[in-house]
Amino acid sequence: MPDAPSVDFAPRSRALYERACRVMPGGNTRTTVFYDPFPLYLVQGAGCRVTDADGRVYLDVINNFTAMIHGHAHPAVTAAAAAQIARGTAFGAPTPAEIELAELLVDRIASVEQIRFTNSGTEAVMTAVKAARAFTGRSRILKIEGAYHGSYDLVEVSLDTPPERWTSPAPSVAYVRGTPQSMLDEVIVVPMNDLAAARTAFALYGETIAAVLIDPMPNRAGLVPAGMAFLDGLATLAHAHGALTVLDEVITLRLGHGGAQGRLGLRPDLTAMGKIIGGGFAVGALGGRADVMAVFDPRGRRPVLPHGGTFSANPVTMSAGLAAMTLLTPESFARLDVMGERVKAAVNASFMRTGLPGRCVGCGSLLKVHFSAEAGDDYRGAYADPTARARLAAFHRGLLERGVMIAAYGLMALSTPMTDADIDILIEAVDATLTAIAD
Numbered sequence: 001m002p003d004a005p006s007v008d009f010a011p012r013s014r015a016l017y018e019r020a021c022r023v024m025p026g027g028n029t030r031t032t033v034f035y036d037p038f039p040l041y042l043v044q045g046a047g048c049r050v051t052d053a054d055g056r057v058y059l060d061v062i063n064n065f066t067a068m069i070h071g072h073a074h075p076a077v078t079a080a081a082a083a084q085i086a087r088g089t090a091f092g093a094p095t096p097a098e099i100e101l102a103e104l105l106v107d108r109i110a111s112v113e114q115i116r117f118t119n120s121g122t123e124a125v126m127t128a129v130k131a132a133r134a135f136t137g138r139s140r141i142l143k144i145e146g147a148y149h150g151s152y153d154l155v156e157v158s159l160d161t162p163p164e165r166w167t168s169p170a171p172s173v174a175y176v177r178g179t180p181q182s183m184l185d186e187v188i189v190v191p192m193n194d195l196a197a198a199r200t201a202f203a204l205y206g207e208t209i210a211a212v213l214i215d216p217m218p219n220r221a222g223l224v225p226a227g228m229a230f231l232d233g234l235a236t237l238a239h240a241h242g243a244l245t246v247l248d249e250v251i252t253l254r255l256g257h258g259g260a261q262g263r264l265g266l267r268p269d270l271t272a273m274g275k276i277i278g279g280g281f282a283v284g285a286l287g288g289r290a291d292v293m294a295v296f297d298p299r300g301r302r303p304v305l306p307h308g309g310t311f312s313a314n315p316v317t318m319s320a321g322l323a324a325m326t327l328l329t330p331e332s333f334a335r336l337d338v339m340g341e342r343v344k345a346a347v348n349a350s351f352m353r354t355g356l357p358g359r360c361v362g363c364g365s366l367l368k369v370h371f372s373a374e375a376g377d378d379y380r381g382a383y384a385d386p387t388a389r390a391r392l393a394a395f396h397r398g399l400l401e402r403g404v405m406i407a408a409y410g411l412m413a414l415s416t417p418m419t420d421a422d423i424d425i426l427i428e429a430v431d432a433t434l435t436a437i438a439d
Helices: 011-021 075-087 096-108 121-136 181-185 195-208 228-240 259-264 290-296 315-327 330-354 386-401 420-438
Strands: 042-046 049-052 057-060 114-118 140-144 187-190 209-214 244-248 270-274 284-288 359-363 366-370 411-413
Touching: 057 420, 075 315, 096 114, 096 284, 096 315, 114 121, 114 290, 121 209, 121 244, 121 270, 121 284, 121 290, 140 195, 181 187, 187 195, 195 209, 195 228, 209 228, 228 244, 259 270, 284 290, 330 359, 330 366, 330 420, 366 386, 386 420
Parallel strands: 140 187, 140 209, 209 244, 244 270
Antiparallel strands: 042 049, 049 057, 114 284, 270 284, 359 366, 366 411
16 A cells, blocks of 8 residues: 655645644644645646646546536636626625526426525525424434535534444434534434335334435445435335425535436425535525425515525625536536446446455446445445545545545546546546555
8 A cells, every 4th residue: 555645745735734724723624625644735726627736737526525517717607707796796685696596496406496595505404404394393303324414413413423333223423522412312313225214213203303304325425325215215204294305415416407306306395405506606505395485485574484694695606606507408417427437437447457345336427436345325334444444545645646636535526627538537547546555
């Protein structure tokens, strides 16, 4: 296994990191972008490439953790944002741009009749949970073990339950110290693809559950897809007990013209969105059935659920998002699918050739590399042991050294500017890195 790169690998990034440590805990504001010995600092992006502070250029295969589906500085998106900036960046009033983006999303996503904008995917999920509670008058949610739904106490429950806590039924485990027990009591946890566990949960707690929160292919839980029988069964159980279904499409909206739900034929009551719909700016959105969304309606009375946000539906974000989403045609999704299948097949062939235990999983433009032989169909099956984690760290370092940037935990997100030649570069870098790890 190759050693870690020397601290001289990127001296300017190292200097920036040391400077950052003086004013930010751990030198960063996003835990997800940190890795040892220090993260690379980026100063520019164009298309599917980014440049670090030391002048090195990388093929970007993480795209700000799936948000930049058109890569960086797409001319149409930057032009839309620049035009709006010239007209004004924020107002204490609505703007036409939010109507246009809302109309596009309502038109594309069959389950979404009305929509409301927020500033992040985390806010979108928070607001979805509040809407489900306001609509049903109940407080509990049911979520999938290991699934990430943003930085919010309630939905972080059982995000990374350690093996020593793996019991049946799945426990509600705090993600951070100090989480109130009352918060844990509000969350019922079931493993992915375990419909029997969901039936038991509803039999015990069904009359108190406001919503079932599910990501159809949760990244932090291994990018393991939910089976259709599980998804359909959850929806049936929820509706039989008067609960709502909330689909977290903050990431998976990039899987198709109508999101993952369009691809899978799902019709959730509420959908949380974010990332690609903002054109590279901070964004989130909640959409769904008109009768549920009516909890936000302020006409003639105080709304059942008041909702604000100084920068919600910011016109720059709305304009950039509209441009980005308009560019996403069915043909562009089809091309991303082809590229994704090619990468997945090639990575799995490299694992076979090198003899390393591992696999590449995912769908469309979302892919993830695991250093374990077993496929698994839930968080526990995808859990990385110390050997797998060490190999994944070496894989990440090896790709950086070969000019390819992915997430430190193995996630890849392809973008529309990528060409067949770019995919060749990615495949060759993966093969060379796996070869080095195996030697």
